[in-house]
Amino acid sequence: MYRSQKLAVRYFVAAVALFGVMIIAGLLSALYYLHPSLLFDVFNFNMAKIFHIDTLVIWLLMGFMGAVYWFLPQELGREVEGIWLAEILFYVFCAAVAVVSVVFIFVQYGGSNEFSLWFINQGRKYVEAPRWAAVGIVVVVLTFVYNVVATCIKARRMTGILWVLVLDLIPLTLLYLDAFPALTNMSTDLYWWWWLVHMWVEGTWEVLIGCIMAWALMDVMGTSRRIVETWLYIEVMLVLGTGILGLGHHYFWIGTPQYWLSIGGFFSALEPLPLLGMVVHAIYDAGAHHMKTNNRPAFYWILAEAFGNFIGAGMFGFMMTLPQINLFSHGTQWTVSHGHFAFWGAYGCGVIAILYIAKQKISGVNFLDGRAWKWGFGLLNFGLIGMVGGLLIAGIAQAFYERAIGGSTLMAFMAGQENPWFVSGMYARMGFGLIFAAGYVVLVYDLLSAGKHAPKSAVKTQAP
Amino acid sequence: MDIQDPGFWRAGAISTTAVMLVVLAILTIDSLQDIRAGGSHVPKYDVINQQIGYQYDWTRRMDVPVIGGQQLLFGKLYTEAEAHALMRKGKLVIQSRACMDCHTFFGNGAYYAPDLTKAWLDPAWQQIWMPMTAAKTREDAMVMFLMHPDRYPTWGREMPNLHLDESEAQAVVAYLKWMSAVDTNGFPANFGQTQSQQ
Ligand code: HEM
Numbered sequence A: 001m002y003r004s005q006k007l008a009v010r011y012f013v014a015a016v017a018l019f020g021v022m023i024i025a026g027l028l029s030a031l032y033y034l035h036p037s038l039l040f041d042v043f044n045f046n047m048a049k050i051f052h053i054d055t056l057v058i059w060l061l062m063g064f065m066g067a068v069y070w071f072l073p074q075e076l077g078r079e080v081e082g083i084w085l086a087e088i089l090f091y092v093f094c095a096a097v098a099v100v101s102v103v104f105i106f107v108q109y110g111g112s113n114e115f116s117l118w119f120i121n122q123g124r125k126y127v128e129a130p131r132w133a134a135v136g137i138v139v140v141v142l143t144f145v146y147n148v149v150a151t152c153i154k155a156r157r158m159t160g161i162l163w164v165l166v167l168d169l170i171p172l173t174l175l176y177l178d179a180f181p182a183l184t185n186m187s188t189d190l191y192w193w194w195w196l197v198h199m200w201v202e203g204t205w206e207v208l209i210g211c212i213m214a215w216a217l218m219d220v221m222g223t224s225r226r227i228v229e230t231w232l233y234i235e236v237m238l239v240l241g242t243g244i245l246g247l248g249h250h251y252f253w254i255g256t257p258q259y260w261l262s263i264g265g266f267f268s269a270l271e272p273l274p275l276l277g278m279v280v281h282a283i284y285d286a287g288a289h290h291m292k293t294n295n296r297p298a299f300y301w302i303l304a305e306a307f308g309n310f311i312g313a314g315m316f317g318f319m320m321t322l323p324q325i326n327l328f329s330h331g332t333q334w335t336v337s338h339g340h341f342a343f344w345g346a347y348g349c350g351v352i353a354i355l356y357i358a359k360q361k362i363s364g365v366n367f368l369d370g371r372a373w374k375w376g377f378g379l380l381n382f383g384l385i386g387m388v389g390g391l392l393i394a395g396i397a398q399a400f401y402e403r404a405i406g407g408s409t410l411m412a413f414m415a416g417q418e419n420p421w422f423v424s425g426m427y428a429r430m431g432f433g434l435i436f437a438a439g440y441v442v443l444v445y446d447l448l449s450a451g452k453h454a455p456k457s458a459v460k461t462q463a464p
Numbered sequence B: 001m002d003i004q005d006p007g008f009w010r011a012g013a014i015s016t017t018a019v020m021l022v023v024l025a026i027l028t029i030d031s032l033q034d035i036r037a038g039g040s041h042v043p044k045y046d047v048i049n050q051q052i053g054y055q056y057d058w059t060r061r062m063d064v065p066v067i068g069g070q071q072l073l074f075g076k077l078y079t080e081a082e083a084h085a086l087m088r089k090g091k092l093v094i095q096s097r098a099c100m101d102c103h104t105f106f107g108n109g110a111y112y113a114p115d116l117t118k119a120w121l122d123p124a125w126q127q128i129w130m131p132m133t134a135a136k137t138r139e140d141a142m143v144m145f146l147m148h149p150d151r152y153p154t155w156g157r158e159m160p161n162l163h164l165d166e167s168e169a170q171a172v173v174a175y176l177k178w179m180s181a182v183d184t185n186g187f188p189a190n191f192g193q194t195q196s197q198q
């Protein structure tokens, strides 16, 4: 194995650990909806939720970085340039996450001054981490970009996938600078904040996972490079062709001009197209190889990624992306339903597929299968589908009773939250969330044990 | 033109992306004009000196804010600069206490607590909190609530005490008043209508 791949494994371990923290924080956040006096004044809902969504972003980022550190040396047939620096920064990254966690648990919030924003809590969704930590993330990501670019230059070789990756990392990094400002005007604040959130998940991350899945397909099914690269270009064209102006679906109600209703509605309604394309691509490849693969779990997680991305992001997103519907669904549990399905389908499943690819190589088997992974796969996906189903019901009830009939006042809000459909949805989310958590336990167990007793093979590895 | 050729799609990807980025840049320049304080959709900060309503507009077919005559906040007439400083402070309170991880602003944030877009106009201040706090005005009731939400709960899901001092609570009230005057293309629809019809 290359040093870069050893670093990748460290990133995977950290990602899986944070995935666990995310689940615990998610279950805790969900519990407040059922027991509002839980930990009141000690550790309030907002802090639990911050843990939940911030660890989400971090574990996915770590998973992506791990995936690139994994495939890059394989792609170029050489060690990654400047890997020593990346190795050091991995520990810096982990230490920063730990320090921010301690501050979030024990300090939680500060006074209304710049000091709080720099050292305690920035209070902007997904990027609550204090500025010093955000600076740290910028440094880590810049090093990562340097590793990728410098390795390509040293190797004097570029592949289509690498071109897409390198060009994608530029906006991905620049957008993160959005984590710093604290604009007074809420409309301009949210205007830029959505560049970060939307352009990450519906633009740059989507392209990044496209590159990673392209490598994954070549790895587990031996799909030809020409085919995956052609599809990758088509995906990039459609994702960015619809997603850049699709940004407008977040500009309906934040004080922005009325033309966003039509522009955002139109382009975002087209956003499912590339995601459908990815499903077609995956099925086509699977069919072309008669479902033959050297890595069953990775193969099924790749399929789950393709379907989850299309259904969770594409279809669940489409449901509420037209302004006529969004006027009522906006900012309800309906949004949460889509958010969970999309993040899980598009990115969670993709990262897990890579974990299994790494697992196969580490355990040195030329065919990876088993029993436990199926339970992990089943429980996680069943739990998640149950959760988003419960949230969808709760969200539709909320959209109806709070927004449409009630007019979104405090009283209307309460009426929505106490509606029996809503309450049942919250219980369902909790129950299925526990099933999801059980799936996580099996996943971890399987990752630590799969392939141990399988026959060793000498093929496939050509590490120096 | 050969659609089997990756080069064809590569060119397509680059040109499509470039065109979209240019369009986005133009729209952004235009939008930023409209949403600056004092732009066509977002009022100046000293709007807090005026009365604010929210009514259905038959020509635009949506609810829009209505800015009325003078209505002082905390009995004081704020200059533009004073109002700006107050908003700066209000925003810092909102960020430092992570209000957005329980509440939504313009529908963005978390869904554990009510949307604050039009909180200034919420009938609950008159109907529930003014009697409960024995405050004489809406803004005084809001300040008292924000300083001690745990003392004046209306239902099982309470807001915790986030230790706002009086000046911080006043800044937040001003911020919410300004926010309620932003033209949000009709979100939230029918705000407070059920109550006002009764
Ligand atoms: C991988 C891709 C996607 C991910 C990870 C994702 C995730 C999310 C998340 C987390 C939110 C909530 C944001 C917040 O307020 O914090 C959201 C909102 C939204 N998403 Fe997506 N999404 C994806 C793709 C899409 C697509 C393709 C569409 C449309 C077809 C879409 C439509 C929407 C809409 C309309 C909202 C606003 C909801 C509201 O008004 O409250 N999303 N998305």
Ligand code: HEM
Binding pocket: A023, A026, A027, A028, A029, A030, A031, A049, A052, A053, A056, A335, A336, A337, A339, A340, A343, A344, A348, A429, A430, A432, A433, A434, A436, A437, B109, B110, B111, B112
């Ligand atoms: C045990 C499983 C989980 C539970 C119980 C859970 C629970 C929750 C809760 C209670 C919230 C706060 C929603 C609100 O503001 O009312 C939330 C938000 C969120 N969670 Fe989870 N979660 C779980 C797993 C996941 C997974 C696996 C992902 C993604 C891979 C995820 C992504 C998100 C996102 C993106 C948000 C913000 C959504 C929005 O505001 O629209 N969660 N979750």
Ligand SMILES: [Fe+2]
Binding pocket: A198, A202, A246, A247, A249, A250
């Ligand atoms: Fe979006």
